[in-house]
Every structure is written in structure tokens, then in C-alpha cells.
Amino acid sequence: MWEKNNSIYDVKEIRTRTTCYLGVGAIDKVDPIMEALSDMGHRRVLVVSGRSSYRTCWGKVLKAFEKHGVSYVHYDRITPNPTVDSVDEAAQMAREFGATAVVAIGGGSPIDSAKSAAILMEYPDKTARDLYELKFSPKKAAPVVAINLTHGTGTEVDRFAVVSIPEKEYKPAIAYDCIYPLFAIDDPSLMTGLPEDQTRYVSVDALNHVIEACTTVAASPYSILLAKETVRLIAKYLPKALRDPKDLEARYYLLYASMIAGVAFDNGLLHYTHALEHPLSAVKPELPHGLGLAMIVPGVVKNIYPARPEVLADVLSPIIPGLEGTPEEALGAAEALEEWLFSVGVTQKLSDQGFGEEHVSKLVHLAKTTPSLDTLLSLAPVTATDQVIEDIYRCSLKPLKASAAVRG
Structure with a gap:
């Protein structure tokens, strides 16, 4: 390359x-x-x-x-x-x-x-x-x-x-x-001294920036272009940085990916994942932002994929090959994204951080009432109803496949 x-x-x-x-x-x-x-x-x-x-x-x-x-x-x-x-x-x-x-x-x-x-x-x-x-x-x-x-x-x-x-x-x-x-x-x-978990979490933050920036109602060809390159670079270089924290080439391209992801969401803006993570780390300030994002982004993809299947199939192809870009793939794409996150060592879900079903209504309320988050929610590709927000939080409590087995 x-x-x-x-x-x-x-x-x-x-x-x-x-x-x-x-x-x-x-x-x-x-x-x-x-x-x-x-x-x-x-x-x-x-x-x-x-x-x-x-x-x-x-x-x-x-x-x-x-x-x-x-x-x-x-x-x-x-x-x-x-x-x-x-x-x-x-x-x-x-x-x-x-x-x-x-x-x-x-x-x-x-x-x-x-x-x-x-x-x-x-x-x-x-x-x-x-x-x-x-x-x-x-x-x-x-x-x-x-x-x-x-x-x-x-x-x-x-x-x-x-x-x-x-x-x-x-x-x-x-x-x-x-x-x-x-x-x-x-x-x-x-950045070669970043702890292993921080290396994971900050890279997941950049990944989330572009998953959102390429699917908002404000997304443009520019934000989609930057999103695809960000995902490609993170998929390639995050495992290398985890294997060898001193790998300057890996750190360089993760840093470049983070920078262009910043430009991507500066243009395409953000929606569900950040709007719903902010209440998590507001309630629990010790929660790393990137970890909070990682725990809920599969649930976000499950809900928004039917509205943007072609874009997400293309952008996520470096970490989820074989997607065809049809709405019916939503759950499979979300599960595959979660599996990729687990493969790079981000395995926790909301229940591991002490969140349970009893917290969902409060988190929904904070997402709807915190200043500025209503603007992010208004940019989502599917309407941010209480039901959608609740579903994202609920299916983020446990791994998606485990949750599906319980529902089944």
C-alpha cells in the first residue's frame, strides 16, 4: 500500500x-x-x-x-x-x-x-x-x-x-x-507510551467519529471518503500498535486516522453514539469515553444500518468484509462489529460497568435533556425516539449474541 x-x-x-x-x-x-x-x-x-x-x-x-x-x-x-x-x-x-x-x-x-x-x-x-x-x-x-x-x-x-x-x-x-x-x-x-487500554479506547473514539459522520443527515461525500480511510487505517494499524507500542509507523497512521476523523465529523457531525455515551460518563466520570462508545456502537449500528446500508457496508468493509449493503444485514453487521471490538481487546459491555436495566430510563432522560445532545440526536439517520434510544441502551447491556439468545 x-x-x-x-x-x-x-x-x-x-x-x-x-x-x-x-x-x-x-x-x-x-x-x-x-x-x-x-x-x-x-x-x-x-x-x-x-x-x-x-x-x-x-x-x-x-x-x-x-x-x-x-x-x-x-x-x-x-x-x-x-x-x-x-x-x-x-x-x-x-x-x-x-x-x-x-x-x-x-x-x-x-x-x-x-x-x-x-x-x-x-x-x-x-x-x-x-x-x-x-x-x-x-x-x-x-x-x-x-x-x-x-x-x-x-x-x-x-x-x-x-x-x-x-x-x-x-x-x-x-x-x-x-x-x-x-x-x-x-x-x-x-504517543508510544500510551497504556494498552488507552491505545484501544482512543482508536475506538476515532472509529466512532466516522461511523457517525458518514451516516448523519449532514453527511457528505467528503465525510464518507474520510470515514472509509479512517476505518481502513485503524483496522490495519491498531493490532500492530497493540503488539508493539513503540511501533512508530503504527502510531503515525493511527494518529493520521484520528486527525482525518476529526475533520470528517467537523463536516459530517455526530449523532447517536456520542449523544448516548455522554450520559454514561457524566454519571460515571471514571468511565473512559472510548470504552463507553465501544460498548454502545454495535447497538447504534443495529438501529441505523437499515437507513444507511450501502454507506456502512462500504465504510466498514475493512473490518466487516462481505457486507452487501442491504437493510436485512443490520443485526449481522452489528454483531460483526462487536466481534471485531472484542478481537482488539475491547470486551466490556454496560453491565460490566455497573449499568443495568434499572438505569435505562435515567440515561434516556439525560440523553434527551443534556444541553446540545438534542442537536446530535436530530442529526441521526433514524428519528431519535425514546424507543430507539432505549433499545440502543438495552442491547448494549450484554453482548448482542447473548442478548439475542435471551430474547429468543
Whole structure:
């Protein structure tokens, strides 16, 4: 395949709304990026990260800061499934320091939090709860630089961010043009230390992005094209990364797949899987987002396949060969997708995480009432009735074949 003739060490400049640097050694681009920020007058920045992963590139970031006269304040308390309180704290830190730009270092949680803080830096009279309860529509944000440390979210090149409101068990999403990162760095050498489960879960996140982006009512030939290539690359390179975490070629193509998946859903948008996962990890914040998606996507495919059989048969062909694109294949396609997920080590279902039949009505309510999730549900290729949402949750409690045997 063409990948063998593409040098992963040749850092490429890929332009979406963000200028993204992709390749082994892309972290070195932090130097000209900081030069550009300094030249634009942004010499005080807020750094947003988790507690430790930022250290994989911190030396080079500090060197670039020092070289170009950029001073910083560092908020390093972002956790998985970050909260509005952390965003408010980071934004307040930025305002007190006089920061005018944001450097995010990490995966989806730090980058999404950084995007959110970047908005609040321009709207000092607003809070993160105002932002995520959709009480205002921002038109501006401080410039964001995203140094990405996982191959899953695509947030380094899109306009989306997700943050939880814990007391309401809400996990809304926002999407504004003003939070496209100005620059992004996608360097696979920063990801060889990802734990095995995280490698699985972030790749499944990218897979879900395109299963949704190619089947929404907003899907286009472009989102379908990107979806098929994303699935092909994940099918080929995820097993390789699991066998050898230091395989830079595997990390490169999983990272590229994640990036184009981000572009795909930036265009085609999302629907059921993300709308129904967000209540899961809002109720249970320790649940990894990618695992939540993996547990419910077979149920989603079962329900939407009859509405988009030709598209899904084509897009999923790298992991489910032999589909003919007929509505009658829906259950078989869903079961085959679940079998593939099990084959790469993602074997849990909702019951393994403590969810049962007694939780379904609450999850349906959250999916229908959490700010922004109604928009995602409105984009689904089949109408998001309570009955459909309930069915997706119920058939995600146990493996599909086991559930079918019980129903039988």
C-alpha cells in the first residue's frame, strides 16, 4: 500500500481550519509556532495539561518559550472527563496572569478544556456553566495551540469541545468557529507510551467519529471518503500498535486516522453514539469515553444500518468484509462489529460497568435533556425516539449474541 512509500519522519503541514504538523519530530515545530505567537504579540500564555503526560514534550516547549520571550502560567489539574470547575479555575489563572493565548498539551480533555478557557478569557463576565448550558454564543476566543498526545479525539483540528457539569450529570458539547486551534502538533513519537487500554479506547473514539459522520443527515461525500480511510487505517494499524507500542509507523497512521476523523465529523457531525455515551460518563466520570462508545456502537449500528446500508457496508468493509449493503444485514453487521471490538481487546459491555436495566430510563432522560445532545440526536439517520434510544441502551447491556439468545 501507499503508506510504505510515505516517510513518517517527513513532517507534513496539513491545513484544515488549523495548521497541523504531522510526523515524527513534529514537536520541533513548537519553536516556529512560539515565534509566530510572539510576533503576534502573545507573549503571555496559559498552559493547560493533565498532571504528568505533558512531561513527554515539556523540555522542548520550555526551550521555545525561553527562546522567543514567552512567559507562562500552568494549569495542570485537568482530569479525564473534565469539569466546568476546572475550566473556570484555568480561565481565572489566565486572567490574573494577563495571558492572551493558550497552549494545550494532552489528549481530548486538556485540549477541550483549553478551548473552553480560551473563550472565557475573552468573556470575563461569563462562566464555564454559562458556556456549557448554552447561555451565550461566543464569537471570539484567545488563540489556541494544541500539542496532541493521543490518537483519538481529532480535537486538535476541529471546533468542538466537551466538558461536564457534575452536579447535573450533564456532559454537553459545544462547537464554535472561534475555537479552532491556530496551530496543532501531531507527533507519533509522543504517543508510544500510551497504556494498552488507552491505545484501544482512543482508536475506538476515532472509529466512532466516522461511523457517525458518514451516516448523519449532514453527511457528505467528503465525510464518507474520510470515514472509509479512517476505518481502513485503524483496522490495519491498531493490532500492530497493540503488539508493539513503540511501533512508530503504527502510531503515525493511527494518529493520521484520528486527525482525518476529526475533520470528517467537523463536516459530517455526530449523532447517536456520542449523544448516548455522554450520559454514561457524566454519571460515571471514571468511565473512559472510548470504552463507553465501544460498548454502545454495535447497538447504534443495529438501529441505523437499515437507513444507511450501502454507506456502512462500504465504510466498514475493512473490518466487516462481505457486507452487501442491504437493510436485512443490520443485526449481522452489528454483531460483526462487536466481534471485531472484542478481537482488539475491547470486551466490556454496560453491565460490566455497573449499568443495568434499572438505569435505562435515567440515561434516556439525560440523553434527551443534556444541553446540545438534542442537536446530535436530530442529526441521526433514524428519528431519535425514546424507543430507539432505549433499545440502543438495552442491547448494549450484554453482548448482542447473548442478548439475542435471551430474547429468543
